[in-house]
Structure formats: C-alpha cells, structure tokens
Amino acid sequence: MTLKAVKTRIYPDSQQQTKIIANFGYCRFVWNQLLDMQIQRHDNGGRYVNEFGMNYLIKSLKQEFTFLKAAESTSLLHVSRDLHHAYQKLFKEHRGFPKFKSRKFPKQSYQCNSVNHNIQVTNACCLKLPKLGKVRFKCGQAVSGKIKNVTIRLSATGKFYAVLLVDTDTQELPKTNNTVGIDMGVADLMITSDGIKYPTIRFDKILSKKKHYWEKRLARRRLQAQREIAWDQHNKAPEPRELSDFNNYLKAKRMVAKYNEKIANQRNNYLHNLSKQLVEQYDLIKIEDLKTKNLLHKHKLARAIANQSWRKLRSQLEYKCAWYGKQLVNVNPRKTSQICSNCGFDDGKHTLDVREWTCPKCGINHDRDINAAKNILSA
Numbered sequence: 001m002t003l004k005a006v007k008t009r010i011y012p013d014s015q016q017q018t019k020i021i022a023n024f025g026y027c028r029f030v031w032n033q034l035l036d037m038q039i040q041r042h043d044n045g046g047r048y049v050n051e052f053g054m055n056y057l058i059k060s061l062k063q064e065f066t067f068l069k070a071a072e073s074t075s076l077l078h079v080s081r082d083l084h085h086a087y088q089k090l091f092k093e094h095r096g097f098p099k100f101k102s103r104k105f106p107k108q109s110y111q112c113n114s115v116n117h118n119i120q121v122t123n124a125c126c127l128k129l130p131k132l133g134k135v136r137f138k139c140g141q142a143v144s145g146k147i148k149n150v151t152i153r154l155s156a157t158g159k160f161y162a163v164l165l166v167d168t169d170t171q172e173l174p175k176t177n178n179t180v181g182i183d184m185g186v187a188d189l190m191i192t193s194d195g196i197k198y199p200t201i202r203f204d205k206i207l208s209k210k211k212h213y214w215e216k217r218l219a220r221r222r223l224q225a226q227r228e229i230a231w232d233q234h235n236k237a238p239e240p241r242e243l244s245d246f247n248n249y250l251k252a253k254r255m256v257a258k259y260n261e262k263i264a265n266q267r268n269n270y271l272h273n274l275s276k277q278l279v280e281q282y283d284l285i286k287i288e289d290l291k292t293k294n295l296l297h298k299h300k301l302a303r304a305i306a307n308q309s310w311r312k313l314r315s316q317l318e319y320k321c322a323w324y325g326k327q328l329v330n331v332n333p334r335k336t337s338q339i340c341s342n343c344g345f346d347d348g349k350h351t352l353d354v355r356e357w358t359c360p361k362c363g364i365n366h367d368r369d370i371n372a373a374k375n376i377l378s379a
Contacts, residue, residue, distance in 0.1 A: 002170040002323055003148070008127065008139040010152075010162045016132045020152055020160065023131070024108040026071035028101045030079045033061060035098055038087070048087065054080035072131045074113040104244075106156035106257065114147045119164070121147075127162060137162060144168055156257035172325030179284040181377025183336070183369050186304050190274070190313075191369035193377040198274055203266040204307055211259040218252035225249045267309060275316040279326050285317060286376050288333035331379040333372075340366065341374035 012020060034054050041049065049057070058076050062068045068076070089095035112119075112130050120128040127137040129150060145168025153161040181193040190198040225246040232240045243249060278285060292310055296302045314330075321328040339346050345361040350368065358365045 001167050004145070004166050004168055004170070004323075006139060006141065006143050006164045006166055008137045008143070008162050008164065010127060010129075010160045011136040011138075012132065012160055016135060017160070019131055020154070021108075023071055023075060023110050023152075024154070025103065026068055027075055027079050027110045028103065028108075029065075030058060030061060030068065030076050031083060032100050034058075034080060034083055035100060038083075051080050051084035054083065072110070072112045074115065074130075075110040078111040078113075107154065109151055109153040111149055111151045113149045119147045119150050129162065135162075155261065157254060157261050170323045173280055175283055176281060178282045179377065180278070180282045180286070181331075181373045181375070181379075182278075182285065182287045183373040183376060184288060184290055184308070184310050185369055186301060186308065188369065189308060191373050193370070193373040195367075195370050197369070200304075200308065201266075201270060202304075202307060203263045203270075207259050207263055211256065211263075214252055214255040214259065218249070218256050221246065221249040221252050267307075268312070271309060271313050271316060275313060275320055278317065279320045279324055282326070284327045284329065285321065286329045286331050286379065287314060287317065288336065288372075288376055289330040290333060331376045333376070336372040336375040336379075337368050339375055340364065341371050341378065 034057065037057065038049065041047070055077060058068075058080060083098060086095075086098040090097055115130075118128070118130045121143045122128050122134060125136055125138075126134045128134055129152070143164060143166060145166040148165040148167055150165070151163040153163065155161065183191045185191055185200075187200060188197040189200045192198075222243070225241075225243055228246075229241055229243070290310055292305065295305050298305070317328050320326075335346065338349055340359040340362060342364050343359065343362040345359055347357060347359060350357060355368050356365060357368065
C-alpha cells in the first residue's frame, strides 16, 4: 500500500466558502493562542507542553471561546500537531522559531481526518467533506483507495483546492535493466550519461512582460492607497480604510498572483513529465547531491539556478522510484567534471566557460556535462 496525494479543484458555493474561510480563522486563532501560551510558559520558567497536552488545552479553549465549537474538530487537533512539529524542528534542526499566523497571508489551509466515512467521493463530480457536505470538484485522475485525510486550501488567486491523502495500491513498472547518471545544469536542465540533454525552459521569462505590467501597477496602486490611508489617519476619519478596501489594488495583486501561479504550474508540469519519463526508462538512476543553498550565493547565477528547481525534481524522482519499484542513488558531485571518464585522469578545476576539454593522458575530447554524467554513473 502506498500513500498518495491527489490534488483536486473544488467549487464551493457561497455558504460553503463562508464556512471554509471561518475554519481558517478558527485554526489560526487556536495556533496563535497555543503559541502565545508556550511563549509565556517559557518566560515564566515552565516546561514545554507536548502535543497531547495541547490537545487538552484545546478543550478548555472551546469552553472559553464558544465560537470554536463551530470548527471542524479534527482540524484543531492538526493545529496542535503542526505546532509540535514546528517546535521539534526548532529543537533538533534549528529551523527557526514558530511564528504567529496572520489573516492577511494570501495562502490559507486547514486539514481534517477521515472519520466514519465523512470524506467520500460520491460520484464523478461530487466530493463529500466534513462540515461542508457535497462540493463539486474536478480532478485529472480517478480517486481510488482509502482516504486518510483532506487538506482544504485557498490559493493567492482565490481558488479552492482539496488535497486528498489516499492509501492505494501502485503497480510497479516493468524492468528495463537500464542505468543512467544525471548531471544537473543551468543551460540544460539535465544531461544524462547517454548523451541526452533535456533543455531548460525559462517559464518566468516567457511571461515576464505580462507579469511586469501588473507588478508596476501593483506598486503604484499600493502607494496611492497608502497615501489615502495616511490622509484618513491625519484627518481622523470615522472609518479609516485599509489596503483591503481598495479594489484597484486588490485587482493588481490578484493578477500578479495569477502569473506567479501560472509560471509555477508550467514548471511543475514540465518536471513531472521529465521525472516520469526517467522512471519509465531506467531501473537505476544516479543524480548528483547538489547543495542548492550554497550555489544561490552566486549573484549572477542565483535566479537561473532557482528557476531550475533541482530540489523539486529530486523529490519527485525519490517518491516515484519508491512507487514504481525503481532505485535512486545520490552521488557526491566532487570532481565529476574534471576527471576523465575514460582513464580517470584528474585534469584539475575548469572554469564555467570551459564546456569542452581534451584529456592530456588519453587524448579523448570530452563534453563537460556528459563527462560529469558518466562519472556520476560510475561512482
């Protein structure tokens, strides 16, 4: 059995949208209350309250704040679990202190468990969700298997999504007895040891003019709105306005989010197609274990490297290889581009502008990237 996430687009009516947005607020309120309690306990010399202790505190919060009784109950339990995981990352991995949540954050979500079949796919176009009832949905694949939980999300463009975690059977792909080494690049996204180069597509540049058009208007309309807000405060208006009261500003903000979302969707689709193609063709895939965070310090290449999404491609290969019975190996990229793949001679470090070089020992002319991919395969 394999856990698989299926993302669906849902179309709630006005009443269902009100309930969803209200549940966002309930979860956000409980998170902020629990986090404030943890901070006060620490300041007073008390000990950290674990996940089970926070679950009991949620019961007392429901008695004190009666509006929380309208929330989906398991979604509040997920809040305590997420806060506990955030503290575990703070203690063990030093990821940073948990932050208070704001209603102004453009992306909102909450998660609830499947209990007594309260989450079901009733037919091809309806999804039964807790507290919401039947909601129309659209999905590119059939939802099959036991549903474990669902995450309701609101994107920055105002679209609602339901991400279903399904426990399902995944059939392994037939074996091909082929192996490949993959070198990651900037000019080309991937270079295989077979000599195949998968090109880089700069989706951000394709839509850059349209996106920049609305970014300029967003900056100007934000400045105009801030001036009017300052004027209201100076004249002590009875009902001072906020940025959310200016429709032109909200329209420009929504259009910028729309193009950002479109760029991300196009990039994800391209990476999914490539990763599935590699998993179908090869039984053993070796990729270089790049530290992308260190490479982003290079100012001239930072934007291009971030656009490649190497980490996302690697994560897709990891779970798809696990699903379909293939193997993925991470290889240290040290000296892969300077060692001859034919005789093993170390020719020393080459600058990035050197794309081809000839081995002084065996005389073979190497393409820098293909040679690195061959070294990754033989590592």
